[in-house]
Amino acid sequence: MENYYDKMEKTLVNKNISYMNLDKESSFKIGESNELIGTFCSKLENVKKDEKIYTTIELFAGAGGLALGVEKAGFDTIGLIEIDKDASDSLKENRPNWNVINEDIANISCLNLEDYFNIGKGQLDLLSGGAPCQAFSYAGKRLGLEDARGTLFYHYATFLQKLQPKMFLFENVRGLLTHDKGRTYETITDIFKQAGYTIQKKILNAWNFGVPQKRERLIIIGIRTDLVDKVVFNFPKEHKYKPVLRDILLDCPKGPGVLYGENKRKIFDLVPPGGYWKDIDPEIAKEYMKSCWNMQGGRTGILRRMSLDEPSLTVLTSPSQKQTERCHPLETRPFTVRENARCQTFPDDWKFCGSVQSQYKQVGNAVPVNLAYEIALEIYKSLRGVE
Template identity: 55%
Template structure:
């Protein structure tokens, strides 16, 4: 593991704001050192009492990279999008026999990059999975987060009708895979006062599966240069569940930054290739030119702040996504479906422009040869909605290890 860690990356590891880290420093909880350029950093050896840091130092990452499937494990994926999850799981060793997605451009993307995959472009509600009963090892899907009806007191399978989680549950019921996985936004855990997740738990139990306690995984821990968090649900069929144990992936030894994403190094063999991207209107460009690397609207001159922010200037809250320029020395903020929305600005660290398609793709750890179909805005949307490939790969290795244990029974 690296010997030092920047203050901003330490804040990301801890999941706190820079303001909170500043409070900790003031209280003497963590004392930073200062480099010649005036930047704060910490010596890793002084942080070994912090569980997140000791986990990175003692990680079994290299060992986990050696995990290979004992045989070809078959997989079906619903809501496949542009293939971030599918690609990561394939790298880990799964063989996809069917991928379902309703978005046309995303289907073209999948088919173009993997002509051998069977991609079904249709509404999941119209697909029967009964032909796969007992023939598929694994099922996965990133279902959208939707409110349930709670007709029953407990909330279960029937209460999820009309939602896309119901379709994932129906596929589980029809296929009976050994294991299935759902992934979602971090907010699902607290959605509707926790009732949404409670209903999902009840449904999984009703289906005859044992849910591993869900976890929010931070992509920055798994070789992804982006502060994205995903809630992962893994469930094992009851006849197998008590005989095996699922182990979550260990973190990588360091945090990847935009420097890793855009330049030749540990993540990529070359600098980021040129590609098309959005541009700023002249007026906005003039404003963004005034924002320093890693800065946002509060770093603008006061008169420019007031004009740019308009009515939002007087409102409470940080609005830290507005007029935001990313930093080469930090992971990117979570990518959205468009790189130049006012609320969630993602300006290039050193050039005054939105990120290009290939820069977007690298932040999501797609390989450079993975091409996206459709209009420019469709490509951004496909990439922004994806599960980061390296996060999927890390979870995939944990799942392959689980399947190897099941195979050995």
């Protein structure tokens, strides 16, 4: 499988796929322009004159990491639902043509979805998204969809049952597998199967797919049972090159962010790149850590300064919580919103709306764009078997 990389070997476009025979300038790389990605997607549509354009609806869309990757793979987004106003505004700002629905999903899932989205049952190609992890009151009772009532997943499952898309992509944290002693995952998979889907699951680390960040996600792919003889899905292959912070930080545009207080900044000045609290005077560390000093475990997230020669740790929704600190490798400050966005492989001109704290939250909650693209591209190839 031949891949094309930019000069930094950051990100790739597979050239063996017929609709991807584009000029090299269309290759997507970390931090590349949102406008170029839009052009890239337009070129995909132009090239695919004789190929079907696949449709997708996304639930819990956030600020668009998953949606952008799915679009880049060649899908036409006909609806995105997101309750958070700032995240919805971000989607609208960057993609005015998208049908962004800023609404509580509970107010949508109860409707006639075929009429609402103007699409017949079984016609939608892909339902995507990931509901927050919640315990089920009736887990284990095998009541079908009723097992999930009262949770956000209930609405994802309702969309699935009502629209019967050909495939679905459900992403979540790795901890879903063990949440509530495994009962949550068991209930979810039972509901997927009862809705008429065969599922495949895998834990994917974004670092293996062109993302300069260690971020593990549980990916569940569903194929409608009447299509299992036609649709073959394979999870994406890992990249040979794994990007690190040196690839994205040195030329990163300036952006909004927060600063450390004077005392914290003085202590962080003592921490070397790649180091943490154990690399400074233990008395200073003990005074800073206070009650955390006696906690079990390595506490490696406290007073952690990143290294240019390593990937970022998982990008979080807050830049300066004591137990999950991520200090810039070269400067004594947290990462900016834009630096975190680069770690998530958003293009540099993808705008985030709302307060600085809201922007950090939107970026931290997102699916890395490059990871989303790799998965969606495999789904696209799978759907071609239905034609």
